[in-house]
Amino acid sequence: MPVGSASWSFTEDDFGAITQSLQRFLHDSNARCALLVDRTGQLVATVGEQPKFDPTTFATLTAADFSANDQLAKLIGENDFNSLFHQGEKESMYLADVARRVILVVLFDNRTTLGLVRLKMKEVVVELAKLFEEVFSRGGTGSGKPGLLSGADDEIDKLFQ
Amino acid sequence: MSMINYASREINCKIVYYGPGLGGKTTNLEHVYGKVTPDTRGKLISLATETERTLFFDFLPVDLGSIRGFKTRFHLYTVPGQVYYNASRKLILKGVDGIVFVGDSQLERMEANQEAMQNLYDNMAEYGYDLTKMPFVIQYNKRDLPNAAPVKDLQAAMNPGWEVTDPAKQRVTPDPYHAGENLVEQVDGAWVERAQYFEAVAVTGEGVFDTLKAVSKLVLKALA
Numbered sequence: 001m002p003v004g005s006a007s008w009s010f011t012e013d014d015f016g017a018i019t020q021s022l023q024r025f026l027h028d029s030n031a032r033c034a035l036l037v038d039r040t041g042q043l044v045a046t047v048g049e050q051p052k053f054d055p056t057t058f059a060t061l062t063a064a065d066f067s068a069n070d071q072l073a074k075l076i077g078e079n080d081f082n083s084l085f086h087q088g089e090k091e092s093m094y095l096a097d098v099a100r101r102v103i104l105v106v107l108f109d110n111r112t113t114l115g116l117v118r119l120k121m122k123e124v125v126v127e128l129a130k131l132f133e134e135v136f137s138r139g140g141t142g143s144g145k146p147g148l149l150s151g152a153d154d155e156i157d158k159l160f161q
Numbered sequence: 162m163s164m165i166n167y168a169s170r171e172i173n174c175k176i177v178y179y180g181p182g183l184g185g186k187t188t189n190l191e192h193v194y195g196k197v198t199p200d201t202r203g204k205l206i207s208l209a210t211e212t213e214r215t216l217f218f219d220f221l222p223v224d225l226g227s228i229r230g231f232k233t234r235f236h237l238y239t240v241p242g243q244v245y246y247n248a249s250r251k252l253i254l255k256g257v258d259g260i261v262f263v264g265d266s267q268l269e270r271m272e273a274n275q276e277a278m279q280n281l282y283d284n285m286a287e288y289g290y291d292l293t294k295m296p297f298v299i300q301y302n303k304r305d306l307p308n309a310a311p312v313k314d315l316q317a318a319m320n321p322g323w324e325v326t327d328p329a330k331q332r333v334t335p336d337p338y339h340a341g342e343n344l345v346e347q348v349d350g351a352w353v354e355r356a357q358y359f360e361a362v363a364v365t366g367e368g369v370f371d372t373l374k375a376v377s378k379l380v381l382k383a384l385a
Contacts, residue, residue: 007162007163007164007165007384008162008164008165009164009165009166009167010165010166010167010168011167011168012167012168014168015166015167015168038162038164038256039255039256040162040164040175040236040255040256040257041175041220041236041256042164042173042175042236044164044166045168054203054204056203056204056222057203057204057206057220060206060220060236061206064208064217064218064252064253067252067255068217068249068252071248071252148165148172148229148231148384149172149228149229149381149384149385150385151385152228152229152381152385153382153385155228155229156228156378156381156382156385157378159225159226159228159233159378159381160225160374160377160378
């Protein structure tokens with residue numbers, strides 16, 4: 001896809017569907033919080049307990065972490081690592097690829113187990129992949145509307161005066 | 162790859178500062194961080210070595226105002242300039258919407274500049290991006306140094322231009338930032354386009370915002 005026109009967008013309906021899936025997942029897995037981050041490091045959604053850290057920074061580092069590990073995978077002859085696990089003393093995180101474009105990050109503590117989180121994540125990843133494939137196939141304009149910024153040249157000029 | 166979030170009413174774009182090592186990419190971000198009001202920017206993240214050389218990237222999110230009720234959020238990244246770090250440098254280019262090439266004006270850095278520019282073209286091509294068809298500006302930094310090369314020479318070395326094959330773009334386009342100069346013009350019978358360029362002294366902030374504004378504007382116009 002060419003740069004510039006390669007944008008993607010999601011609507012409030014998409015957001016509702018994503019949130020619903022993730023809320024169900026959090027309930028079933030007993031995890032604390034789920035974040036969706038796109039591969040370029042932009043935060044798409046946060047569901048569950050609101051994190052106390054800066055989510056924008058977190059999203060950027062997550063994408064970088066995933067990209068670096070992708071390259072490590074290639075070095076050892078794998079296509080990619082489709083999930084990563086970081087274990088802490090109290091808090092842990094599990095990251096999984098969704099449709100090659102988005103990363104699901106789940107934060108959990110000792111109220112649940114890695115096994116349960118991993119099991120439930122597999123299901124929600126399939127669900128989310130379907131949702132996102134639909135979003136991506138639609139491109140950057142969002143629910144068939146004309147481009148958000150089409151004809152906004154004057155407004156853009158004003159912004160930078 | 163810009164993202165429009167209709168739920169939170171945000172447009173998110175990614176801008177990468179590229180260029181040779183010690184050229185001032187991180188300094189550009191530090192100046193922006195210091196100058197914009199705290200409520201319009203996030204934290205400045207630096208993944209650097211103990212000697213403050215960028216190891217993976219620096220990152221700064223800034224809001225540049227609203228258009229049509231949507232907040233425009235720009236994620237600014239720098240890459241490590243040292244040749245050695247190409248693997249991590251390439252990762253940062255993924256999904257980029259706009260590029261700022263920070264060149265070092267010092268005569269003795271000319272070769273490093275050209276090497277970094279070639280490396281940028283190569284890395285972009287590997288992702289299937291064509292630098293000549295996307296928001297791209299060049300900043301000549303360190304203009305205050307006594308050994309700074311004339312802008313004319315820097316232009317010849319880093320911004321000689323590329324051929325314009327699209328007949329619709331084959332018309333003289335003045336450079337809005339330099340009176341009497343053109344971004345698109347005929348040279349020896351062929352139509353040539355050059356990237357916008359800016360002179361800067363990033364340590365004092367001179368030219369830093371002009372560069373950022375120009376590239377952001379190009380990024381938003383590419384969406385329009």
